[in-house]
Amino acid sequence: MERDYLILAHQYYDSSIRHLESEDDLRLSYAALDMRLAIEATIYKKCEMLGQFKEELPKNVWQPKPLLLRIEQLHPELNTKMKIAVAIAESDAPPSNESEWIQFPIDIKILGKDYGTLGGYVHMTTPHDLESVSYDKIRKKLAEIIERWAILVKSWHFTVTPRLVTNNACKSCGTRLLYSEDFIIQRKTIRCLSQDCGAEYKINQKLELEYLSAFEIPCMHCSNVMDVHKSQIGKYIDQVVIGKQPSLILECPVCAGKTKGFVGISYESKPHGKI
Ligand SMILES: [Zn+2]
Ligand SMILES: [Zn+2]
Known part of the structure; x- marks a missing residue:
C-alpha cells in the first residue's frame, strides 16, 4: 500500500x-x-x-x-x-x-x-x-x-515556510493561538485551532486580536470580567436539545475561581381581571 x-x-x-x-x-x-x-x-x-x-x-x-x-x-x-x-x-x-x-x-x-x-x-x-x-x-x-x-x-503542491504568529493564548480554552501573518492580510477573523473550542477573534486595524464574545459575566471571586463565547452558548443549547441537564462552567483566568451559569424561567404577574 x-x-x-x-x-x-x-x-x-x-x-x-x-x-x-x-x-x-x-x-x-x-x-x-x-x-x-x-x-x-x-x-x-x-x-x-x-x-x-x-x-x-x-x-x-x-x-x-x-x-x-x-x-x-x-x-x-x-x-x-x-x-x-x-x-x-x-x-x-x-x-x-x-x-x-x-x-x-x-x-x-x-x-x-x-x-x-x-x-x-x-x-x-x-x-x-x-x-x-x-x-x-x-x-x-x-x-x-x-x-x-x-x-x-492532481494539482501540484507548493510550500514556503509560513510566517507564524504564536504569542497569544486563547481566552476561551487557553490553547496557544496560531496563525500565519499572510492569513490575516486576507481574512478578518481567526479561530482557535482546538477542536472543542471554536473561539473566534477579529483582527483589528492594528493587526491585534479582538475576542468575539457573546456577553460578559463578572467573576464572583475577584474583580475580573469573563467573556462567554458563542460556541459555549451553542454547546449549552446542544445539551438542552439532547435532554441533558445543561450547565455552563466558566473558570476565571485570573483567580481560577469557577462560576456556573444556567438558563432560567421567570414568571411574570398575570394581567388583572383574568382567571
Ligand atoms: Zn480556544
Ligand atoms: Zn476571578
Whole structure:
C-alpha cells in the first residue's frame, strides 16, 4: 500500500472513475467512497506539507473541511493559486521544453458540499426512498463531482515556510493561538485551532486580536470580567436539545475561581381581571 497521499489521491480518484464507468448500479457506492478517499488524501497531503507545524493541529480533527480551515490559517500558501515554470536553455539559444506546475486552490464551500453529497451515497437506500431512487441521477452527480475534482486531486503542491504568529493564548480554552501573518492580510477573523473550542477573534486595524464574545459575566471571586463565547452558548443549547441537564462552567483566568451559569424561567404577574 502506497504511503504518499498524493499518489493515494490519484489511485483512489482513478478507481472511482473505473467504478463509475462500469455502468453497474451496485458499484456507484464504491465510486462515491473512493472519491471521498481521494478528497481526504488531497487534504491530508496539504497537511503533510505543513511539516513540523502539522503537530499543532489537534489529532481528532480528521474531516477535510475543518482540517482545511485550520491548514489555511497556519499556511495560506498551501491553498492559493501558484504557478512555477522552468525552462532549460543551452547557451544563448531560446529555451525549449518549458515545464509548468500549477497549484489550484480548493474552495472550502465546494469541499464541504461535495464531501457531504458523496457521504450520502455510501449508505443503503432508506425504505422511504427505495421506490423513487434514481441511479441515473446519482451517476450524473458523481460524474459532476469527479470532473470538478480532476484538477484539484492532481494539482501540484507548493510550500514556503509560513510566517507564524504564536504569542497569544486563547481566552476561551487557553490553547496557544496560531496563525500565519499572510492569513490575516486576507481574512478578518481567526479561530482557535482546538477542536472543542471554536473561539473566534477579529483582527483589528492594528493587526491585534479582538475576542468575539457573546456577553460578559463578572467573576464572583475577584474583580475580573469573563467573556462567554458563542460556541459555549451553542454547546449549552446542544445539551438542552439532547435532554441533558445543561450547565455552563466558566473558570476565571485570573483567580481560577469557577462560576456556573444556567438558563432560567421567570414568571411574570398575570394581567388583572383574568382567571
Ligand atoms: Zn480556544
Ligand atoms: Zn476571578
